[in-house]
Amino acid sequence: MNVSVLGCGRWGSFLAWYTNRVGHDVMLWGRPGSKNLESLRLERKNEYLELPETIKFTDSLEEAVESAEIIIISISAQQLRSFLQTVSALPHIDEKIFLLCMKGLEAGTGKRLTQVFKEEMGAGCHVGVWLGPGHVQDFRKGIPNCMVIGSDEIEVTKKTVEAFNSELIRFYYGQDLIGNEIGAATKNVMGIAAGMLDGAGYSSLKGALMARGTRELSRIIRAMGGNDLTIYGLSHLGDYEATLFSPHSNNRRFGEDYVKGIPFTKLAEGVATIEALHHLSEVYDVELPICSALYAILFEHKETSKVLVDLFLRPVKFEF
Structure with a gap:
């Protein structure tokens, strides 16, 4: 099968490597002038892996x-809408299957990425999501993991799971698109919170x-019409080890560096997702204490340690 990967950063280059590894003819796209693409063309490798000649x-x-x-x-979630406006002008797009391999919500609107896709590409285009835990560094060493592919169209889910399933990545069918998309996006938010706890010396509070994070996020999923149990699946809770504890997690490292006052130069998608969740909290009238605390720190510039302590040491109340 012919597969194209749009986006040649860390995750995009891994997706090209993986889909080629499981037997597909793969083309990797990067923007004209992309330094990542030029480097891959010259050396066929980046800091994470080496790409085969095929x-x-x-x-x-x-x-x-x-x-x-x-x-x-596989691009930044916040660039998806403008990118799709270009893709939508290309011929035969309604004959293709698109898989979104990114985790986030549109910052200004709180919309899920498949909603953005449908608005820009039209309801007739076929789209699914590829989500769940895993780091390039671990996959490259042959360490397996489990992930989720889901779509509103069951045939899209079946076809893509069949195409990409392997011993390295075992795929599950995503049955709740709302819950999986919100769960995947918000695990980055919890990753930032975990990094802040690490940076402030409160790692034991993770x-x-x-x-508490899973509980509050299950409420917003339910309010949006999803299954609140999805938050406990692979797209969210299943990704916690790779996000809340791993040294490879950009979002966790961003949170830790923020507390320590260290500049962070890589992409942390969770920052924009915090802004989106602040919007959704107001739209659906759902209290999200952890997300609100992070919004206060990052967007209202409140003192980090005090906000975190106040958050976790609130007055005594019943747990459930």
């Missing part, structure tokens, strides 16, 4: 989309963060 490179979006049956998109 993977093709292109900076032509039309070539990448036209040549593939399944198109994987257990409380896990317990």
Whole structure:
């Protein structure tokens, strides 16, 4: 099967490596002038992995989309809408399957990424999400993990799971698109909170963060029409080890560096997701104490340690 991966950063290059590894003809796209793409063309490797000769490179979006049956998109969540406005003008897009391999919510609107996709690409286009735990560094060493693929169209889910399932990544069918998308996006938020606890010397509170974080996020999923149990699945709770504890997690490292006053130069998608959750909390009238605390720290510049202590040491109340 012909597969194109749009986006050649850390995760995009891994997706090209993986989908080629499981037997597909793969083309990896990067924007014209992309330093990542030029480096891969010259050396066929980045700081995470080496790409085989069978993977093709292109900076032509039309070539990448036209040549593939399944198109994987791996770019910043906040760039998705503007990017899709370009993709939507290409021919034959309603014949393709698109998989969104990113975790986030649109900051200004709180919309899920499949909602953004449908608005820009049209209801006739086929879209799914590829979500769940795992780091490039671990997969490259052959350490397996479990992930989720889901769509509103069961045939899209079945076809993509069948195409990409392997001993390295065991895929499950995502049955609740709302819950999986919200869960995947908000695990980055909990990752930032975990990093802040690490940076402030309160790492022992990460257990409380896990317990309380899942509870409050299940409420917003239920309010939005999803299954509140999905938060306890692979897209969210299943990703906690890779996000709340791993040294490889950009979101956890961002939170720790923020508390320590260290500049952070990589992408931490959870920051924009905090802004989106603040909006959703107001729209659905759902209290999100942890998300509100992070919003106060990052967007209202409140003192980190005090906000975190006040959050976890609130007046005595029943746990459930």
